[in-house]
Amino acid sequence: MRDIADRLAAWNDAGTRYAVATVVAVRGSAPRPPGAALAVSADGEAAGSVSGGCVETAVYDLCREALATGRVLRETFGYSDDDAFAVGLTCGGTIEVWVRPGPVPGPALAPDGHAAVVWLLDGSIVVVRSDGHTGTTGRADVDRAVVAEARAMLGLGRTGQASVHCRDGVRTDAAETDTAETDAVEMFVHSHAPPPRLLVYGAIDHAAALARQGALLGYRVTVCDARPVFATRARFPDADEVIVDWPHRHLAAEAERGALDGRTVVCVLTHDPKFDVPLLRAALRLPVAYVGALGSRRTHRDRLARLRDAGLADRDLARLRAPIGLDLGARTPQETAVAIAAEFTAARHGGTALPLGQINGPIHHDRPAPAGAA
Incomplete structure (x- = not known):
């Protein structure tokens, strides 16, 4: 999102309504990494890209829908014989996109130093730094869990999806929780760190x-x-x-x-x-x-x-x-x-x-980069 932060800030200053689509997961040979974003204003202007051109039209329409309904949307685009040319993702990969009606708060557009921008499915945005955070989910127990997970991912420089489970204000291991008694919170963490x-x-x-x-x-x-x-x-x-x-x-x-x-x-x-x-x-x-x-x-x-x-x-x-x-x-x-x-x-x-022609399996590796790839 860094590449469109200035445009979003200008829309914020002008009071322009907009929606932002963010790539939150990539599998296989997708063209853009997690964190790539496309924003669409109420008057139809587009900024950024989520796929280098493959699914821009479909995601553009999702942004327009989010603006019209005010809802957070979630969509997955992948290759199949039926939809490859209809949607345009012909590279063989899969991307998952979250679309959120704006505005994006200022702190999320200009994270300085080490900072993690957390997007939640309910539309909340939390910016986490080593010395504190801005933004809230509206619940103190969820905030604590989200901030702790985001801070851990920031320390590793990881960008990607995560989920936390909360029970009675205490973060618990997802493998040990009773889902009837816990709140599962899905989020996307975009870690911003200095260059390696x-x-x-x-x-x-x-x-x-x-x-x-x-x-x-x-x-x-x-x-x-x-x-x-x-x-x-x-x-x-x-x-x-x-x-x-x-x-x-x-x-x-x-x-x-x-x-x-x-x-x-x-x-x-x-x-x-x-x-x-x-x-x-x-x-x-x-x-x-x-x-x-x-x-x-x-x-x-x-x-x-x-x-x-x-x-x-x-x-x-x-x-x-x-x-x-x-x-x-x-x-x-x-x-x-x-x-x-x-x-x-x-x-x-x-x-x-090894030469790609001599091995099978995905071209892109899903292993997260150690300590911060932004």
């Missing part, structure tokens, strides 16, 4: 290509090297920041200030023991998503021996992706950057890294 971080250590030509690839994928990219002659903004224009510091010291400082999370990617390109051994010793003990190191197989064998001598156990070393990257036959720095990015992308989403 890509930390590239070693100011070499491969780092410049990897910084460009990381920026393309939406990462906040940091390039760090202890040599000021190489770690310059001119050499790394695609990085968000270029740091002159010893790599292990920089990583320790980032961990100390809480700037790393379960989405963070650490790529060690120095292939120099005085840099990469202390750096990897620290990185492999941090709860980050991916740690990879550049170098030949001979370099890697030597590196493993040095890391064992430095006190790392086999369980720590098993996390190290080295030689870094997938086997693409890469030779140039640009090709190597693609191979590295492909590997940490597969790790993030649970991909097999």
Whole structure:
């Protein structure tokens, strides 16, 4: 919804009535992720998209219906021989859409920092942050359950559907509740978090290509090297920041200030023991998503021996992706950057890294991204 927040805010300011359709679930090869939104104003103007064009007309009509009736609507669009061309979702996937008559409150349109926007089937909207929340469902016990669940999903960076059960003001495990005595509350949680971080250590030509690839994928990219002659903004224009510091010291400082999370990617390109051994010793003990190191197989064998001598156990070393990257036959720095990015992308989403033509099953993985994919 971020991409249409400005338009919705303008409609709010003008007093324009509108309805918003939000993708709350995706299965299979659907074109837009959960959180994609289409808004339609009372005068027929549309903003946003839920399917890249496939089911826009049908969802547009649902928005018009929600505006006319004032009701929250729920619809699923999927592929079948009967409805594929009638509806237009020919990509083979399924999307579930919730449609809510507006207005969307201001706090939901501008979540800053870590925030989760919670949409409920009754039309309520709650914005949850680590230090509190705005909005209400109208019941204090439901608010507590909704906020607790949303805060947990925000901590993981998860966007998707969830449900909570309340009994006598206490949240309970859905598997243990008597449905006759509980209220089941369905909701969609859209987590907003800062971009995931890509930390590239070693100011070499491969780092410049990897910084460009990381920026393309939406990462906040940091390039760090202890040599000021190489770690310059001119050499790394695609990085968000270029740091002159010893790599292990920089990583320790980032961990100390809480700037790393379960989405963070650490790529060690120095292939120099005085840099990469202390750096990897620290990185492999941090709860980050991916740690990879550049170098030949001979370099890697030597590196493993040095890391064992430095006190790392086999369980720590098993996390190290080295030689870094997938086997693409890469030779140039640009090709190597693609191979590295492909590997940490597969790790993030649970991909097999095999050719799609050689495997069966869904193209898109339903496993949620760790700690925040927004």
